[in-house]
Amino acid sequence: MTNSKKWLLTSALAVGLASGALAEELTVYTAVEAEDLARYAEMFNADHPDIQINWVRDSTGVITAKLLAEKDNPQADVIWGLAATSLLLFKSEGMLEPYAPEGVELLDPKFVDQSDPPQWVGMDAWVAAICYNTVEAGALDLPVPTSWQDLLDPVYEGHLIMPNPNSSGTGFLDVSSWLQIFGEEGGWEYMDGLHNNIARYTHSGSAPCKLAASGEIPIGISFAFRGAKSKAAGAPIEIIVPTEGVGWDMEATAIVAGTDSLEAAQTLVDWSITRAANEMYNTGYAVVAYPGVAQPVEHFPENLAEMMIDNDFEFAANNRSAILEEWQSRYDGKSDPK
Structure with missing residues (x-):
């Protein structure tokens, strides 16, 4: 199975949960590197074991096209880790659910959509x-x-x-x-x-x-x-x-308008902007949304x-x-x- 076709890698599999079906499932569309998805799910489920993530992963262009094609019949609940330029496009098409996640005021403002409430929040660059x-x-x-x-x-x-x-x-x-x-x-x-x-x-x-x-x-x-x-x-x-x-571009997160799992989606987005989540992003990205978190990444050019x-x-x-x-x-x- 290629990285670009690892559809539906569930967080339950990622963390080895053996307790059967979880209380609620979220379909999450992402362009995050496939090798990092298990780590993202594991850290989220450490705090929220009652929500199962079903990943739909592909490159940015493919995920963007897929979301646009599904505009009138959305299949995703959350977008977690897609280019901000794509989310701006979805915003203009009315595809995103406005939501101010808990703690959003702590983020660098350039990583937050300027609408009130915001329709997307950035993660890293x-x-x-x-x-x-x-x-x-x-x-x-x-x-x-x-x-x-x-x-x-x-x-x-x-x-x-x-x-x-x-x-x-x-x-x-x-x-x-x-x-x-x-x-x-x-x-x-x-x-x-x-x-x-x-x-x-x-x-x-x-x-x-x-x-x-x-x-x-x-x-x-x-x-x-x-x-x-x-x-x-x-x-x-x-x-x-x-x-x-x-x-450069930002990886960003948003809730898809019309989701039937709004409360669980909000829980995931709340968690996605926490200090712990930004420390996780900093494993691979030198610039993250939460001020004071970023540490130098080995081998990144200094300038x-x-x-x-x-x-x-x-x-x-x-x-x-x-x-x-x-x-x-x-x-x-x-x-x-x-």
Whole structure:
């Protein structure tokens, strides 16, 4: 079973509960890395053993499309760990249940929807980065890139991979950030040049770094957390923060409007913003919603936070469909089969 198809991994299985059916079940849609779901469920169930989580997990683009397709007949109760740009889109479509979770006033305000009551709350931020395999790139005499523009050098032709933004939240934050960094016309010109050097587009945001870490490709455009995790496991990679700045997005949480399990959904969302939950997020993310919680993550670039662009989430959310349609018309021919 692939990570992207681990549908319905229940928290009961994750924590090894053997007491039979729990009192209440929640269907939770997520794009959290599959390897982390058991840990999330285990920690939640330590405080709330009477609520069973049924995970529906896939990449950001797939989960976003699934929720939109189910708009008139929602199947999820809660979204826990999906890009804030997607939640802004759902908010505009009237798909979210307004709710101010207990303790929301303790969070960094930039991680909280500005509506009163808020319709979503942020968890953590993930940030774009380049994963450079020092062994494989060295064998090919590929220079270490220091900027996004460096990646246009013909020396990298066929040696780069990045995520497809239609499938991957990381891919979308890359594309939307380039349109902000270089301007709309300059952004598409940049991606035209980059496309010449791309070997293929993956459907997972973490895959380019994982493939770079394993030596299957010298350079992958991915996100810093995945690079740090691979480097900690011994992979010969460097995590590069381009000098122009890097795109980022928040993982966020919301209740799906119309849920039949509102009280249990509110319980989960209350727990998802606690200090304990944010300490759990900090295991992999250097920036979390709860001030004073974040500790340095091993192998994260020291200047990462200061290189995060002033991301216009409204621009990204409001133009998502048009951006994805344009990207697909230009570059989808190099995408991996679905």
